[in-house]
Amino acid sequence: MSIRDWPAAERPREKLLEMGPGSLSDAELLAIFLRTGVAGQSAVDLARTLLSDFGSLRALLEADLGTFSERFGLGPAKFAQLQAVLEMGRRHLAERLHRDSALESPQAVRDYLKARLRHEPHEVFACLFLDARHRVLAFEVLFHGSIDGASVYPRQVVKRALAHNAAALILTHNHPSGVAEPSQADRSLTRRLQDALGLIDVRVLDHFIVGDGEPLSMVEHGWM
Structure with missing residues (x-):
């Protein structure tokens, strides 16, 4: 079943908008990033498989390009997007730190x-x-x-x-x-x-x- 066929309250994007990002599981957050699944798997199913394969969200985020690209055909474009997301997070934290003592x-x-x-x-x-x-x-x-x-x-x-x-x-x-x-x-x-x-x-x-x-x-x- 496609995510579009799920009840609205269970869809990751709608859930985030309604309840905030803290309400989402690691798999749901990752599914929003992935946007689409693969044959036979929704984006959430794929996210769960990736997290199980890597062992944790942290291990997935810290994987190098070679390791990342071996999983389900996720290539350089997705890897670059993920690295950009991580760097935006770091820069956001840096700006917070620069504002105050x-x-x-x-x-x-x-x-x-x-x-x-x-x-x-x-x-x-x-x-x-x-x-x-x-x-x-x-x-x-x-x-x-x-x-x-x-x-x-x-x-x-x-x-x-x-x-x-x-x-x-x-x-x-x-x-x-x-x-x-x-x-x-x-x-x-x-x-x-x-x-x-x-x-x-x-x-x-x-x-x-x-x-x-x-x-x-x-x-x-x-x-x-």
């Missing part, structure tokens, strides 16, 4: 860092550079590492802070394992960066570790 919008900071770093397959270290009123100047990925670590050089962090004329910054890195608990090396690195940046009067406000859940704040846990 980072300290006044802690959830906006978490949402943005999660969107930027959670999908990375290897460890990545980045900084959110802030002005004297803690408004965002720039976000930069400074170091890429292996699956279990990144070499971070305080001199380079200091250099970028000076280049942005930053008064403060927020450190962040991801744990590809999904576990956000900081290692002893993470804590030691944070202290070294605090010391180095303190010499040029740049405050380190926090260090967020991005895993599968909400990014962990080292300040909130008393580790800074």
Whole structure:
């Protein structure tokens, strides 16, 4: 049966307009993106099959072009559309973050860092550079590492802070394992960066570790 033959309240698009996007399942949201199904499957059926095949919505969104294109003939055009949707989401979060002080919008900071770093397959270290009123100047990925670590050089962090004329910054890195608990090396690195940046009067406000859940704040846990 085609989706057009379903009761209006059960059609994903009508349901979204009536009840909001939060009321839709992952499969229903994906079906709206797909727009059409394939022979013998509605868009919702295809979406359910894709989610089952990939294992999760996150795995589908993070698939590369080769893996994505192997499934049901979904080629470069659909892949490009999906990547555009993801990038629009990231830019929306970035605009939210730029409007306010980072300290006044802690959830906006978490949402943005999660969107930027959670999908990375290897460890990545980045900084959110802030002005004297803690408004965002720039976000930069400074170091890429292996699956279990990144070499971070305080001199380079200091250099970028000076280049942005930053008064403060927020450190962040991801744990590809999904576990956000900081290692002893993470804590030691944070202290070294605090010391180095303190010499040029740049405050380190926090260090967020991005895993599968909400990014962990080292300040909130008393580790800074």
